[in-house]
Amino acid sequence: MDIKRALEDSEHYLMQTYGRMPVMLIKGRGIKVWGSDGTEYLDFVGGVATNVLGHCYPKVVVALQKQAQRLIHVSNWYHIEPQLKLAKLLVQNSFADKVFFCNSGTEAVEGAIKLARKYATGLKGGKCTGIITALNSFHGRTMGALSATGQEKLRKGFEPALPGFIHVPFGDAKAIEEAITPDTCAVLLEPIQGESGVRIPPPGYLREVRRICSDAGVLLILDEIQTGMGRTGKLFAYEHTGITPDIMTLAKGLGAGMPIGAMLATDKVASAFSPGDHGSTFGGNPLATAAGVATMESLLEGGFILDQCRRMGAHLLKRMEEIAKKHSDITVETRGSGLLVGLELNRECAPVISACLERGLLVNCAAGKVIRLMPPLIVQEEDIDKAMDILDEALSRLN
Numbered sequence: 512m513d514i515k516r517a518l519e520d521s522e523h524y525l526m527q528t529y530g531r532m533p534v535m536l537i538k539g540r541g542i543k544v545w546g547s548d549g550t551e552y553l554d555f556v557g558g559v560a561t562n563v564l565g566h567c568y569p570k571v572v573v574a575l576q577k578q579a580q581r582l583i584h585v586s587n588w589y590h591i592e593p594q595l596k597l598a599k600l601l602v603q604n605s606f607a608d609k610v611f612f613c614n615s616g617t618e619a620v621e622g623a624i625k626l627a628r629k630y631a632t633g634l635k636g637g638k639c640t641g642i643i644t645a646l647n648s649f650h651g652r653t654m655g656a657l658s659a660t661g662q663e664k665l666r667k668g669f670e671p672a673l674p675g676f677i678h679v680p681f682g683d684a685k686a687i688e689e690a691i692t693p694d695t696c697a698v699l700l701e702p703i704q705g706e707s708g709v710r711i712p713p714p715g716y717l718r719e720v721r722r723i724c725s726d727a728g729v730l731l732i733l734d735e736i737q738t739g740m741g742r743t744g745k746l747f748a749y750e751h752t753g754i755t756p757d758i759m760t761l762a763k764g765l766g767a768g769m770p771i772g773a774m775l776a777t778d779k780v781a782s783a784f785s786p787g788d789h790g791s792t793f794g795g796n797p798l799a800t801a802a803g804v805a806t807m808e809s810l811l812e813g814g815f816i817l818d819q820c821r822r823m824g825a826h827l828l829k830r831m832e833e834i835a836k837k838h839s840d841i842t843v844e845t846r847g848s849g850l851l852v853g854l855e856l857n858r859e860c861a862p863v864i865s866a867c868l869e870r871g872l873l874v875n876c877a878a879g880k881v882i883r884l885m886p887p888l889i890v891q892e893e894d895i896d897k898a899m900d901i902l903d904e905a906l907s908r909l910n
């Protein structure tokens with residue numbers, strides 16, 4: 512199918528929920544993807560922080576092929592071997608004792624909201640259902656996760672939101688302390704706000720929030736859907752802070768591109784769920800969890816990929832800072848942790864995204880004015896240098 516036909520069919524047959532680029536990607540290998548007309552692109556979007564191992568990583572491809580030939584789907588009424596393997600890998604490499612599997616980030620957040628409420632109301636009574644989240648946060652699109660999301664524009668037209676959510680400024684621990692009441696069951700935060708433009712909180716923020724939550728007997732839920740699976744140079748971003756949450760949500764990179772989500776918790780909290788309380792037909796499905804096992808094993812193997820992420824993240828940030836300085840008339844700030852990097856402009860970045868696309872580079876625009884880069888963790892220095900040359904040129908064209 513050529514791109515002209517794709518544009519027509521897209522308009523004809525699909526609900527218009529995305530502002531798509533005029534490109535149809537049909538093949539990928541490592542850091543590269545190819546369009547239907549044969550054009551090659553460097554992929555610094557990575558399926559929105561999802562293709563942590565790049566495209567068609569051999570170990571994941573083989574795991575999927577083998578599992579697809581053996582068993583694609585069975586109900587959770589039976590034990591599923593790759594699901595058990597993935598749960599064990601996650602528990603052995605995180606704060607958590609128990610895992611619940613679902614199919615996406617928003618579902619992981621739904622699960623976290625339900626578990627927090629079940630736990631807290633069981634402990635403190637039926638009114639203890641309040642959840643504090645941050646302004647400009649992003650937690651997903653279903654009604655619960657959308658109600659948690661601190662962006663009014665995303666809720667517009669879909670109200671009423673679920674009751675019980677309060678939004679406070681991100682990075683301000685005191686605001687959380689002041690918002691907590693006896694009816695607060697949890698605080699839900701992203702370690703770094705990805706969707707709202709790679710917003711990094713001040714140092715010590717999460718430690719302070721952890722102390723406040725522990726003192727008040729309130730659960731701390733970390734949404735690591737974007738920051739998890741090695742993105743910041745550690746398997747999970749909370750590892751940089753010296754604290755642990757009570758509940759954590761994962762998705763995006765967990766299956767290196769296969770749809771899978773997970774909600775992890777300590778035993779104490781997870782024990783609030785009994786059989787029948789929560790579930791999912793596809794959650795933890797053999798095919799998706801086989802991809803998850805291959806992904807986890809690859810990320811853990813000798814720590815090489817996480818090490819690569821840290822080194823390449825530092826290089827990318829350095830190059831971005833140089834570019835920001837060179838174009839200081841239009842740039843505001845460079846921010847990043849590992850391979851989640853943002854360059855804030857003082858204007859809309861859509862023209863830059865298009866100029867990069869024309870030159871063979873896929874980058875994303877977050878929150879209107881932030882160029883966000885989230886390449887696969889296997890990215891090489893020469894890929895970064897090439898991408899930065901393209902970005903540099905694209906920014907020059909703005910003036």
Ligand SMILES: *Cc1c(COP(=O)(O)O)cnc(C)c1O
Nearest residue numbers: 615616617649650651736737762
């Ligand atoms: C992407 C994202 C979600 C939503 O995940 P979906 O799989 O799109 O439902 C939730 N929280 C954060 C932090 C995310 O980055």
